[in-house]
Amino acid sequence: MAIEVKIPPMGESINSGVLAKWYVKDGDVVKKDQPLFELETDKITSEGTAESAGKISLKVEAGAEVKIGQVVASIDATASSAAAPATPAAAPVESAKPAAPAKALAADTQSPAVRRLATETGIDPAAVTGSGKAGRVTKGDMIAATEAKPAEAARAVPAAAPAAAPAAAAKPSGERQTRRKMSPLRQKIAQRLVAAQHEAAMLTTFNEVDMSGVMALRAKYQDDFVKKNGVKLGFMSFFVKAVVHALREVPAINAQIDGDTLVENNYYDIGVAVSTDKGLMVPIVKNCDSLNMADVEKQIALAATKARDGKITLADLEGGVFTITNGGTFGSLLSTPIINPPQSAILGMHSINERPIAVNGQVVIRPMMYIALSYDHRVVDGKQAVTFLVKVKQAIEDPARLVLGL
Amino acid sequence: MDSYDLIIIGAGPGGYVCAFRAAQLGLKVALIDKRATLGGTCLNVGCIPSKALLHSSEHFAFAKGHASAHGIKLGSIELDLATFLKRKDEVVAKNVGGLALLAKARKVAVLTGTATFTSANTLEVKGEKETTTVTAKNIVIATGSAPVELPFMKFDGTTIVSSDHAIAFSTVPKKLVVVGGGAIGLELGSVWSRLGSEVTIVEFLPKIAAAYDDDIVRNFTRLLTKQGLKIETGAKVTGFAKGVLTAERDGQKLEFPADKVLVAVGRRPYTDNLGLEKAGVQLDEKKRVKVDAHLKTTAPGIWAIGDVVAGPMLAHKAEEDGAAVAEWIAGKAGHINWDLVPAIVYTEPEVASVGLGEDAAKAANRAVNIGKFNFAANGRAIAADTTDGYVKIIADAKTDKILGAQILGHNAGELISEVVTHMEYGGSAEDLGRTIHAHPTMSEAVKEAGLAVSKSAIHAL
Numbered sequence: 001m002a003i004e005v006k007i008p009p010m011g012e013s014i015n016s017g018v019l020a021k022w023y024v025k026d027g028d029v030v031k032k033d034q035p036l037f038e039l040e041t042d043k044i045t046s047e048g049t050a051e052s053a054g055k056i057s058l059k060v061e062a063g064a065e066v067k068i069g070q071v072v073a074s075i076d077a078t079a080s081s082a083a084a085p086a087t088p089a090a091a092p093v094e095s096a097k098p099a100a101p102a103k104a105l106a107a108d109t110q111s112p113a114v115r116r117l118a119t120e121t122g123i124d125p126a127a128v129t130g131s132g133k134a135g136r137v138t139k140g141d142m143i144a145a146t147e148a149k150p151a152e153a154a155r156a157v158p159a160a161a162p163a164a165a166p167a168a169a170a171k172p173s174g175e176r177q178t179r180r181k182m183s184p185l186r187q188k189i190a191q192r193l194v195a196a197q198h199e200a201a202m203l204t205t206f207n208e209v210d211m212s213g214v215m216a217l218r219a220k221y222q223d224d225f226v227k228k229n230g231v232k233l234g235f236m237s238f239f240v241k242a243v244v245h246a247l248r249e250v251p252a253i254n255a256q257i258d259g260d261t262l263v264e265n266n267y268y269d270i271g272v273a274v275s276t277d278k279g280l281m282v283p284i285v286k287n288c289d290s291l292n293m294a295d296v297e298k299q300i301a302l303a304a305t306k307a308r309d310g311k312i313t314l315a316d317l318e319g320g321v322f323t324i325t326n327g328g329t330f331g332s333l334l335s336t337p338i339i340n341p342p343q344s345a346i347l348g349m350h351s352i353n354e355r356p357i358a359v360n361g362q363v364v365i366r367p368m369m370y371i372a373l374s375y376d377h378r379v380v381d382g383k384q385a386v387t388f389l390v391k392v393k394q395a396i397e398d399p400a401r402l403v404l405g406l
Numbered sequence: 407m408d409s410y411d412l413i414i415i416g417a418g419p420g421g422y423v424c425a426f427r428a429a430q431l432g433l434k435v436a437l438i439d440k441r442a443t444l445g446g447t448c449l450n451v452g453c454i455p456s457k458a459l460l461h462s463s464e465h466f467a468f469a470k471g472h473a474s475a476h477g478i479k480l481g482s483i484e485l486d487l488a489t490f491l492k493r494k495d496e497v498v499a500k501n502v503g504g505l506a507l508l509a510k511a512r513k514v515a516v517l518t519g520t521a522t523f524t525s526a527n528t529l530e531v532k533g534e535k536e537t538t539t540v541t542a543k544n545i546v547i548a549t550g551s552a553p554v555e556l557p558f559m560k561f562d563g564t565t566i567v568s569s570d571h572a573i574a575f576s577t578v579p580k581k582l583v584v585v586g587g588g589a590i591g592l593e594l595g596s597v598w599s600r601l602g603s604e605v606t607i608v609e610f611l612p613k614i615a616a617a618y619d620d621d622i623v624r625n626f627t628r629l630l631t632k633q634g635l636k637i638e639t640g641a642k643v644t645g646f647a648k649g650v651l652t653a654e655r656d657g658q659k660l661e662f663p664a665d666k667v668l669v670a671v672g673r674r675p676y677t678d679n680l681g682l683e684k685a686g687v688q689l690d691e692k693k694r695v696k697v698d699a700h701l702k703t704t705a706p707g708i709w710a711i712g713d714v715v716a717g718p719m720l721a722h723k724a725e726e727d728g729a730a731v732a733e734w735i736a737g738k739a740g741h742i743n744w745d746l747v748p749a750i751v752y753t754e755p756e757v758a759s760v761g762l763g764e765d766a767a768k769a770a771n772r773a774v775n776i777g778k779f780n781f782a783a784n785g786r787a788i789a790a791d792t793t794d795g796y797v798k799i800i801a802d803a804k805t806d807k808i809l810g811a812q813i814l815g816h817n818a819g820e821l822i823s824e825v826v827t828h829m830e831y832g833g834s835a836e837d838l839g840r841t842i843h844a845h846p847t848m849s850e851a852v853k854e855a856g857l858a859v860s861k862s863a864i865h866a867l
Binding site for chain 2: 111112116132143
C-alpha cells in the first residue's frame with residue numbers, strides 16, 4: 001500500500017514553502033518518524049517525517065516550491081514489511097545512513113568544482129538553478145549565482161553584521177561581489193520589515209536606565225540562582241518582567257489593530273529576538289505574567305537553542321503581543337527597532353556603558369543603558385508610550401517595584 | 407505478408423542498435439541487410455577490420471623498430487601477410503557472429519536481401535532465392551554510406567581501390583598513394599606503410615585531418631612523416647595513367663608513381679535503389695535523407711539514422727541515433743547530444759577530439775582558456791615509450807565549462823571519453839582536475855590538462 005507524503009499544514013498564514021533538502025534518496029527504505037525533508041517557509045524551517053515505514057519514491061526535487069498538502073513522495077509500506085524482516089543485511093545499511101544523509105546526497109550529485117565554490121562562497125547549490133544534465137548545477141551556474149546576487153553585507157538585519165565579517169574575510173580575493181539567492185525566511189524578514197514601516201505610524205521614544213540596581217542584584221544572587229535553577233540570571237528576565245509590569249500599567253501598548261477593530265490582549269506572551277545564522281527569529285515566551293524569573297530565563301535559553309538549531313516550530317513563533325530586542329549584545333548604543341506586526345510596540349535594549357550622570361546634585365559614574373520603545377502611533381498615544389517606558393525604567397532601576405507592583 | 411512494429415533497413419551499427427533496443431522495449435522487429443552478416447560497413451569492411459590491421463601492423467612495426475631498444479632480441483622478422491589477413495577475418499567473424507547471436511536471442515527477425523519501398527509502409531526484400539514483401543508501422547532507413555568515387559578515376563578494385571579493397575591487398579604494394587588525408591586514408595596508409603609500402607598521402611586541403619586544430623595537425627603530421635609516410639597537402643589530384651598519379655599544386659604539376667591508389671576522399675549517403683520516391687521520403691541538397699530533430703523523414707512512420715542523414719558519419723553517432731529512434735518509437739524519451747560526438751583517427755599516435763576546438767573557438771571570437779599537458783611529462787607514457795603528443799582542453803573563460811578537447815597521443819581514443827562524460831554533465835575544467843585519476847596512467851595527462859586551464863598543472867610549468 002502506498003502512503004502519500006504530504007507537506008504538513010504549518011499554520012494559517014503559510015500556504016507554500018521550499019522543499020530545501022531531501023534527507024533520503026529515491027528508493028531508500030525509511031523508518032516510521034524518520035526525518036524525510038527540510039521545509040523552508042516564510043516563517044520557519046521545519047522537518048517532514050515519515051508516517052510509516054517503507055520504500056520511498058520522491059516526486060519533487062530538492063529546491064522545488066511546494067504547497068501545503070502537496071504530495072511530495074510516496075511510501076510503499078509493503079516494500080519495507082516484505083524487505084526489512086526478510087533481508088537482515090538491509091538493516092546495517094539503513095542504520096549506517098543517518099550519519100550524514102543530506103551531505104552525502106549533495107556530495108554525490110554535485111561536481112567537485114561546485115562543492116568547492118559552495119564551501120568558499122557559502123552559496124547552497126540547492127538554491128541555484130542548474131543548467132547541467134537533469135538540472136545539475138554546474139561550476140558556471142555557481143559562478144553566475146556568485147555574481148547575480150548582492151553581497152551578504154546587504155542583509156537587512158543589523159544583528160547579522162558581525163557574523164558576516166569573518167565570511168567576507170574568508171572570501172577569495174578578486175571577486176568584488178558575492179551574490180546569492182535570499183532564503184524564503186530572509187525574504188520574508190525583508191518584506192515584513194518594510195511592510196511594518198509602511199503600514200504602522202511608527203515612532204520611537206527613548207529613555208535611559210541606570211543598571212546598577214539590577215547589576216548589584218545579579219552579583220549578589222547569581223551563584224544561588226544558578227545553584228537552584230541551573231540557568232544564569234540574565235538581564236533579559238528583568239526586562240521581560242518589567243515589560244509585563246509596564247503592560248499592566250499601560251494596557252494600550254498590549255493592543256493591536258485588526259482591520260477596523262482594536263484588539264486589547266489580556267495575556268502576556270513576549271517575543272524575544274534571537275539572532276541565528278538563518279536570520280532574526282522571535283520565539284515567544286508564553287504567559288510571562290505567571291512565570292518567575294528562573295522560568296523566563298529557562299524558556300529564553302530553550303527557545304534560543306531551538307532557533308539556532310533550526311528546530312523551532314511555528315507554535316514557538318506565533319502569537320506574541322510585544323517584542324524585546326537586545327542590540328546591546330552586539331554593542332549597539334542606541335537604535336530604533338522596527339515593530340513586529342501586528343504588535344504595536346517593541347522595546348530595544350542596548351549596551352551598558354559607564355557614564356557620568358548627576359545623582360542628587362553629584363556627578364557619579366553609573367552603568368547606563370539607553371532603552372528605546374518604537375510604537376504604532378495609530379494604537380498608542382505618546383503619553384502612553386512614554387509612561388510605559390518610564391515604568392520599564394523604574395522597574396529596572398529599582399526591581400523592588402516589580403515585587404510590590406508599583 | 408509478414409507485419410512488424412518496426413523494420414530497419416541496414417544492419418550496421420545504427421541499424422542493429424536500433425533493432426536491439428526496440429526489441430528490448432517489446433517491439434516486433436525485423437532487420438534487413440543485403441550482406442549475409444550483420445554489422446554493416448563498420449564490422450565487415452570498416453572500423454573493425456581496419457583496427458585489426460592497425461594493431462597487427464603496430465606489433466610488426468614494434469618488432470622491427472623498437473623491440474631491440476627494450477632489450478628484446480628477435481631473429482629475422484618477416485611478414486606473413488596471409489596469416490595477417492586471416493586474423494583480421496577472424497576478428498570480423500567473431501564480431502558479426504556475436505551480433506547474430508544477440509539478434510537471435512532478442513528475437514529480431516533478420517532478413518537478407520535488398521530492400522525497396524513499394525509504399526510508405528511496405529518493403530520488397532529481394533533475396534538470393536526469393537523476394538518477399540514485409541510491412542511495418544515504422545520503418546527506419548539505416549542504409550549507411552559508400553565510398554565516394556572520383557569521376558575521372560573510378561574504382562577498379564585492383565589499382566584504383568576503396569577502403570573496402572585496401573583492407574585485403576593480397577600483397578604489400580610497393581608504392582601506395584592514398585588520395586585523401588582523413589581518418590580512413592591515414593589509418594590504412596599507416597597499415598601498409600608499416601608493412602613496407604612507400605605511402606604518399608595526397609590531400610587537397612592545406613592540412614590532413616582537417617577537422618582538428620592546426621597545432622594538433624602540425625604535430626601529428628610531423629610524427630607521421632617521421633614514421634615514413636609522405637604527406638602532400640594542398641594538392642589537387644588530376645588523374646592516374648600508366649602507374650602515375652598526377653596532381654596540381656599552385657599551378658605546378660606533381661607526379662606520384664603508384665602500384666595502387668587508395669581513394670579515400672569521403673563517403674556518400676547510400677540511398678541507391680531504395681525507392682524513396684514511392685515512400686515519399688525526400689533528400690536534402692547533399693542527397694542525404696531529410697530528417698527533423700527527431701530523425702523523422704518527410705514520410706510519416708519513416709525514420710532515418712546514421713550516415714544516411716546529416717551529421718558526422720561515425721558509427722557511434724549512428725548507434726545513438728538508432729537507440730534514440732527505437733525509444734521514440736516505443737514512446738520513451740530518447741536522448742542524443744549531437745554536440746558531443748567524439749571523433750578519432752586510429753593511427754599511432756591517435757588523434758581524438760570532441761566539442762569545440764581551439765581554432766573554432768578563436769574563429770568565433772569566443773573567450774576561452776586552454777590547458778595543455780604533454781605526455782612527455784607523464785610517468786606512464788615515459789615507461790611505455792608513448793610520449794608523443796599532448797592533451798588539450800578548451801574551456802569557457804568565464805564559467806570554466808569544458809567546451810572541447812583534442813588529444814594527440816597513444817590511446818587518445820580511449821582517453822577522450824572521460825572528457826565527453828564530463829561535458830555531458832556540464833563539467834568544468836576544474837572538475838576534471840579535481841577528479842582522481844589512477845597513477846600511473848596516461849589518463850593523468852587529461853587531469854593535468856584540466857588543471858592547466860587554470861595554470862595549475864602539477865607536473866608542468
